[in-house]
Amino acid sequence: MNEGLIPSRYAKALYKFATEKGSAQKVYNELGDLVNSFSTHPALGKAMGNPALPARDKEQLLATAMGGNPDDSLLRFVRLVIRNRRESFMRAIALTYQSIYREANNIARITVVTAVTLGSEVLDKIKALMQSKTDKTLEFVYVTDPSIIGGFILKVDSMQLDASVNNELKKLRLKLINSK
Incomplete structure (x- = not known):
């Protein structure tokens, strides 16, 4: 099965x-x-x-x-x-x-990943911005992950925006490898 x-x-x-x-x-x-x-x-x-x-x-x-x-x-x-x-x-x-x-309950799961801990006022601004973009109830998850080096990763349900330094370095590495 x-x-x-x-x-x-x-x-x-x-x-x-x-x-x-x-x-x-x-x-x-x-x-x-x-x-x-x-x-x-x-x-x-x-x-x-x-x-x-x-x-x-x-x-x-x-x-x-x-x-x-x-x-x-x-x-x-x-x-x-x-x-x-x-x-x-x-x-x-x-x-x-x-x-x-x-x-079933119209809930969106928002996950924010940053390299360093953000202050509560910045997190509140992110929550407010995300809430203004949807009519769903938000379930907000915040994670600190130093391995991303800098920037942030924003996940909304199954979609992801990766604006981390680590991701940019990977893209640059692939460009260098493919340009040979």
Whole structure:
């Protein structure tokens, strides 16, 4: 079965179920915690793919990764996923659920990446500028990444504007290589 199809089917089912139970936003927030846990603890993904780890332990790991006390709808869903042996797809299911939720609730995710920390007034100006360009609710994420050297990277949902020094250096390098 297609690896994109499995997370999509499960995420759609979870969204429908959570919406009917009135807990779609709580599930969205808890799955956000889960995605962050997968990012900060790569061993979590390995544990989900480990067939020797008992289902009860996997359930407990996922519950802890979602903040310790997940919504009942989400906990029932996790049990279903584990029973169907699809726990290795939990990160992808969570990401797909977040996309479905954002689309259904008219939310745009804005990510700003800079090399140095920006002050709160600059971030507020960026937020205001982005809000003036859309009628969607904004979910604003700010990241500092010194590897971009300077400039910024702006991501709006699936679009990206890369005005970083690192990107400009890569472009210059490619021009020099291709001009031989």
